[in-house]
Amino acid sequence: MKLFSAKQIYKADQITTKKQGIAGEELMERASLQLFNWMHLRMQGAPVKIHLFCGIGNNGGDGIALARHLLEHGYNIAVYVVNYSEKRSEDFLINLARLKERKCWPNFMNSDDELPVIGKDDIIVDGIFGIGINRTPDAWVIKLIQHLNNSQAFILSIDIPSGLFSDQSPKDFDAIIKSNYVLSFQAPKLTFFLPESGPYVEQWEALDIGLDVDYLSSTETAYELIGKNEVLTVYRPREKYAHKGTYGHVLILGGSYGKIGAVCLSSKAALHAGCGLVTAYLPAVGYSILQTSLPEIMVLTDKDEKIITDITFEIDPTIIGVGMGMGTDDKTIMAFGSFLKSNEKPLVLDADAINILSKHKDLLKHLPKDTILTPHPKELERLIGKWKNDFDKLNKVKKFSDQHQCVVVIKGANTIVVQNGKGYVNTTGNPGMATAGSGDVLTGIISGLRAQGYSALNAAVFGVYLHGKAGDIAVEKTGYQSMVATDLISNLGNAYLDLFQIPEQPQPSEAEPEAQQ
Numbered sequence: 001m002k003l004f005s006a007k008q009i010y011k012a013d014q015i016t017t018k019k020q021g022i023a024g025e026e027l028m029e030r031a032s033l034q035l036f037n038w039m040h041l042r043m044q045g046a047p048v049k050i051h052l053f054c055g056i057g058n059n060g061g062d063g064i065a066l067a068r069h070l071l072e073h074g075y076n077i078a079v080y081v082v083n084y085s086e087k088r089s090e091d092f093l094i095n096l097a098r099l100k101e102r103k104c105w106p107n108f109m110n111s112d113d114e115l116p117v118i119g120k121d122d123i124i125v126d127g128i129f130g131i132g133i134n135r136t137p138d139a140w141v142i143k144l145i146q147h148l149n150n151s152q153a154f155i156l157s158i159d160i161p162s163g164l165f166s167d168q169s170p171k172d173f174d175a176i177i178k179s180n181y182v183l184s185f186q187a188p189k190l191t192f193f194l195p196e197s198g199p200y201v202e203q204w205e206a207l208d209i210g211l212d213v214d215y216l217s218s219t220e221t222a223y224e225l226i227g228k229n230e231v232l233t234v235y236r237p238r239e240k241y242a243h244k245g246t247y248g249h250v251l252i253l254g255g256s257y258g259k260i261g262a263v264c265l266s267s268k269a270a271l272h273a274g275c276g277l278v279t280a281y282l283p284a285v286g287y288s289i290l291q292t293s294l295p296e297i298m299v300l301t302d303k304d305e306k307i308i309t310d311i312t313f314e315i316d317p318t319i320i321g322v323g324m325g326m327g328t329d330d331k332t333i334m335a336f337g338s339f340l341k342s343n344e345k346p347l348v349l350d351a352d353a354i355n356i357l358s359k360h361k362d363l364l365k366h367l368p369k370d371t372i373l374t375p376h377p378k379e380l381e382r383l384i385g386k387w388k389n390d391f392d393k394l395n396k397v398k399k400f401s402d403q404h405q406c407v408v409v410i411k412g413a414n415t416i417v418v419q420n421g422k423g424y425v426n427t428t429g430n431p432g433m434a435t436a437g438s439g440d441v442l443t444g445i446i447s448g449l450r451a452q453g454y455s456a457l458n459a460a461v462f463g464v465y466l467h468g469k470a471g472d473i474a475v476e477k478t479g480y481q482s483m484v485a486t487d488l489i490s491n492l493g494n495a496y497l498d499l500f501q502i503p504e505q506p507q508p509s510e511a512e513p514e515a516q517q
């Protein structure tokens with residue numbers, strides 16, 4: 001699913017009204033009807049108090065139009081106009097007049113007004129600011145926003161939580177509505193998925209308001225949301241006459257005394273991701289551990305007992321995953337440096353491989369094109385330096401990935417894969433995955449996919465999706481707290497199977513016998 005910028009949405013808006021020969025207020029009517037239908041379907045006329053807070057722009061206009069529909073269906077509403085500016089939008093004014101025609105008089109709130117009483121079982125509709133917000137709200141509006149956040153009432157935001165900017169980071173985090181549910185027009189916004197702003201969006205849903213399909217499908221976006229539909233387009237089916245050589249040979253290189261488990265996890269994950277062969281290369285101390293725990297995996301050892309000191313081997317792997325539990329001993333750094341200088345195989349780099357590159361930036365020039373780097377936040381900071389905010393981070397990563405022609409996997413709650421100036425935002429995964437070794441599993445999965453012939457970008461995007469999906473399936477049995485990295489590997493098969501599961505269809509009810517044919 002494409003994640004459009006605010007500029008692109010405004011453009012879509014313009015093209016739609018022009019092509020469909022409709023006025024802006026008709027588009028607003030469509031939007032508000034979608035909002036109303038969504039609420040009506042769930043509330044079925046329940047007499048719960050609904051407080052609608054509407055700004056003076058088009059987001060407020062949506063709220064005012066929604067208020068009219070709710071009123072006409074007998075809902076118990078209170079409407080507030082948050083009068084933060086004199087520049088009211090035309091469509092807001094049209095809808096305000098329509099509401100007044102129906103004898104509904106909003107409360108016009110100004111800076112010195114008292115804050116309204118809101119019960120914790122009430123519903124708040126947040127239509128204060130939409131994607132047109134361009135500066136921090138005035139102090140009294142911030143006070144109102146905090147009052148709404150503290151009310152414990154359910155908050156339904158129109159398009160975007162008021163106070164969030166769709167394409168940049170907020171400056172004042174007290175000035176943002178903490179939304180329980182966001183009904184976002186046409187598509188969600190990138191900001192819903194970033195660590196700083198994401199917590200303001202508990203749940204979201206996109207409402208189709210019929211924006212011009214040609215424009216939407218032909219417009220390239222800087223970010224894309226990755227779900228099942230997107231990964232199914234890259235999935236490579238297994239061939240009947242295939243043999244293990246068809247699916248590549250992964251070499252997993254890493255480990256040090258006390259951290260052999262990281263190599264075990266990556267190697268096992270690579271195999272479960274579907275590659276043909278896996279060899280692990282690790283310090284001698286890991287030999288028995290690996291051979292005993294993972295009989296399917298071949299093992300090569302360094303001459304040193306505890307660390308990697310020399311990376312040379314006679315096998316011909318398809319792809320090499322490096323860094324898990326490897327440590328940053330000087331001898332390991334030397335070995336990794338000389339390995340990079342002579343290596344021509346595709347690479348997936350994680351953990352200490354990234355840490356070494358961060359300290360020895362001169363080595364970056366030896367990375368083969370399309371190397372995949374999978375840093376967690378701290379490793380990323382070491383690699384690209386500190387960032388001011390999430391958007392700054394994304395820009396820095398894009399620059400780094402362009403400069404070094406690599407794929408960067410920004411790990412986190414919504415992992416974002418970056419290549420060629422574009423970001424792919426993952427939707428699977430859960431906080432149960434914030435556990436030791438889950439990153440090692442990811443490196444193994446991505447390496448396993450790359451070995452099977454997936455491009456670097458597809459291996460990263462698909463790998464991140466499968467890893468998260470395995471976590472989502474695992475959590476059903478383990479709960480968040482008890483999930484461990486091995487559970488991700490055990491559920492990788494289920495994550496593959498889930499790709500082809502058709503969602504359950506509603507069963508025809510007994511009341512509709514003709515539908516049972």
Ligand SMILES: NC(=O)C1=CN([C@@H]2O[C@H](COP(=O)(O)OP(=O)(O)OC[C@H]3O[C@@H](n4cnc5c(N)ncnc54)[C@H](O)[C@@H]3O)[C@@H](O)[C@H]2O)[C@@H](O)CC1
Pocket residue numbers: 009010012013027028031055056057058059060061062084085087089128129130131132133134135136137138158159160185186209211
């Ligand atoms: N194509 C679409 O997606 C549609 C969008 N619609 C709605 O239109 C919204 C965008 O409308 P607008 O562009 O009017 O933007 P807003 O509704 O966000 O209005 C903000 C207005 O206040 C001003 N402003 C911004 N920040 C301010 C601040 N801190 N203090 C005081 N004033 C401030 C802006 O100049 C703007 O005029 C969307 O979020 C959506 O709700 C709908 O009307 C239907 C169509």
Ligand SMILES: Nc1ncnc2c1ncn2[C@@H]1O[C@H](COP(=O)(O)OP(=O)(O)O)[C@@H](O)[C@H]1O
Pocket residue numbers: 375376411412413414415428429430431432433434435436437438439440441442467
């Ligand atoms: N809250 C979360 N929601 C979804 N995924 C998460 C969350 N926390 C961590 N993860 C995922 O778990 C993995 C953790 O990787 P990492 O920190 O490298 O772990 P380790 O070094 O222990 O192997 C990443 O893929 C990350 O995206």
Ligand SMILES: [K+]
Pocket residue numbers: 059126127128129130157158159160161162
């Ligand atoms: K809003």
